[in-house]
Amino acid sequence: MSRIFELTVEAPPGDIISYHPMRLADALGIKDVNRLAVETNGTSKALVTIYPDDPLAQVILADPQMLLMDAKGRIYIGRYHNGRASLLRLYDPKSGSAQRLLLFGTTGAGKSTAGQIILAAMKRSGIAVLYADLKGGQSAPEAFGQKEHGGDGNVAWRVTTQEGTMAQLRTTWLTMMDRQDRYSRMGRSKFLIGRPDPLIYQIVDEANRLLERGAPYRDEATFYIKDIGRTGRSLGIGIGLFAQAGHLEEMGGSDTLRAMLKEGEVVLLRWTSSMMKQLVTDGLLPTGQVLAPIPKYAGEVDLISQFDEDDDLPGTQGTAYNVNGRYPSSKMRFWNIGSDMPTEGLDPEILELYGPGAPAEIEQDAWDLIGDAYGQRLDGMEAYRAVFPEPEEDEDGEGGGVKKKGSGGSAGTRAASPVPASAAKPRARTLRDRVQAVLDAHDEQLDALQVLELVNEDGGRTVQLGSVRNTLTTLKK
Numbered sequence: 001m002s003r004i005f006e007l008t009v010e011a012p013p014g015d016i017i018s019y020h021p022m023r024l025a026d027a028l029g030i031k032d033v034n035r036l037a038v039e040t041n042g043t044s045k046a047l048v049t050i051y052p053d054d055p056l057a058q059v060i061l062a063d064p065q066m067l068l069m070d071a072k073g074r075i076y077i078g079r080y081h082n083g084r085a086s087l088l089r090l091y092d093p094k095s096g097s098a099q100r101l102l103l104f105g106t107t108g109a110g111k112s113t114a115g116q117i118i119l120a121a122m123k124r125s126g127i128a129v130l131y132a133d134l135k136g137g138q139s140a141p142e143a144f145g146q147k148e149h150g151g152d153g154n155v156a157w158r159v160t161t162q163e164g165t166m167a168q169l170r171t172t173w174l175t176m177m178d179r180q181d182r183y184s185r186m187g188r189s190k191f192l193i194g195r196p197d198p199l200i201y202q203i204v205d206e207a208n209r210l211l212e213r214g215a216p217y218r219d220e221a222t223f224y225i226k227d228i229g230r231t232g233r234s235l236g237i238g239i240g241l242f243a244q245a246g247h248l249e250e251m252g253g254s255d256t257l258r259a260m261l262k263e264g265e266v267v268l269l270r271w272t273s274s275m276m277k278q279l280v281t282d283g284l285l286p287t288g289q290v291l292a293p294i295p296k297y298a299g300e301v302d303l304i305s306q307f308d309e310d311d312d313l314p315g316t317q318g319t320a321y322n323v324n325g326r327y328p329s330s331k332m333r334f335w336n337i338g339s340d341m342p343t344e345g346l347d348p349e350i351l352e353l354y355g356p357g358a359p360a361e362i363e364q365d366a367w368d369l370i371g372d373a374y375g376q377r378l379d380g381m382e383a384y385r386a387v388f389p390e391p392e393e394d395e396d397g398e399g400g401g402v403k404k405k406g407s408g409g410s411a412g413t414r415a416a417s418p419v420p421a422s423a424a425k426p427r428a429r430t431l432r433d434r435v436q437a438v439l440d441a442h443d444e445q446l447d448a449l450q451v452l453e454l455v456n457e458d459g460g461r462t463v464q465l466g467s468v469r470n471t472l473t474t475l476k477k
Contacts, residue, residue, distance in 0.1 A: 022292070077267075090201070130200070132160075134204065142154065373466060
């Protein structure tokens with residue numbers, strides 16, 4: 001008969017319990033470390049549980065409705081070794097704030113599947129998600145849903161390029177600024193879901209590709225992520241980063257994410273040793289608590305002779321530590337989802353997780369401000385240019401003494417354009433000049449479309465609605 005053993009351990013008064021997971025398993029004669037679970041109270045007590053086999057081998061989601069956010073703003077993402085729910089907070093009703101979310105894992109650790117569970121829970125919970133998949137759309141293709149076949153998508157806006165990601169970050173930031181202005185007029189200091197606006201999350205998958213050293217938009221992306229993470233919480237705008245980073249320097253610099261890691265919702269799948277060393281050094285784990293490494297394979301791993309056949313052991317994909325959860329040093333596992341074998345095209349079982357119907361969207365109050373990139377769900381340089389318009393040029397193609405870098409360059413990083421003194425001309429009219437001239441010539445209130453029409457009638461270069469909206473925002477500030 002298989003039995004579960006539970007041992008209560010207590011250190012002498014004044015001592016803090018510490019342990020080495022692998023040494024403890026070896027001392028107890030346990031070859032499969034996944035059978036061992038240790039919880040401490042951070043001081044002198046610990047609870048050691050020994051299972052007859054891996055309690056997290058199968059974590060089945062009985063009903064997709066279980067993904068729905070509860071009254072405390074938490075989603076049910078999986079369970080712990082003892083069957084208790086592993087919950088991830090997306091909204092704190094007490095403080096009226098969205099959260100910062102970070103999901104780290106090495107290749108093959110189950111990050112894509114974990115991300116799908118979180119995205120599906122967000123859709124079912126009525127959260128408007130701007131999702132950037134920097135793996136070219138491969139991380140979570142089901143997030144786009146059946147939209148390409150005439151159906152509904154599963155997120156408000158999905159992009160797959162760095163330029164599209166920058167457009168999303170700028171859009172999220174502009175929405176945040178619009179809410180800040182409206183809420184201040186309302187006298188509101190906390191966010192209330194649906195009154196009148198939805199909870200919004202900006203998710204960047206494979207964020208290390210955007211934030212690593214040498215990435216073309218690293219500095220600008222870091223600014224937007226930090227500002228959204230710092231300011232967006234009380235405005236109902238959260239930020240989430242899914243990454244394979246092995247070191248915080250790959251995520252915009254070690255100081256960029258430190259506050260987010262300490263105050264946000266952090267989930268660690270299988271990690272690199274350098275990342276774990278940093279997390280411990282930064283004090284992200286409670287005193288005395290140690291995380292046992294998550295092996296690549298489950299089951300008993302023995303030395304195998306070259307003359308013996310290698311056993312096909314099951315993987316540990318989806319096994320993780322919910323660092324800010326109720327049991328930070330206990331392993332949990334995300335729900336086992338999806339078809340048993342790879343499918344041609346979108347996985348129907350994962351699509352079912354998202355549920356029917358259209359996803360929540362950014363409130364229409366902000367649409368005039370955020371422009372065409374969101375309205376038309378653009379991607380690539382088309383989205384980038386709609387949000388970060390090119391400098392105005394004069395008739396000869398020379399514009400104001402500045403020239404933007406190419407598509408691989410960085411928005412907001414501009415180099416001087418050398419203009420010979422002999423060719424010097426009066427400064428060409430910028431779009432800001434043209435918009436200001438229209439506003440000065442009309443006493444009545446104009447909306448963005450009216451301003452666009454009048455600007456395009458002044459004889460200058462034809463411009464787009466998104467460019468006019470961004471200029472109006474700048475003038476307003």
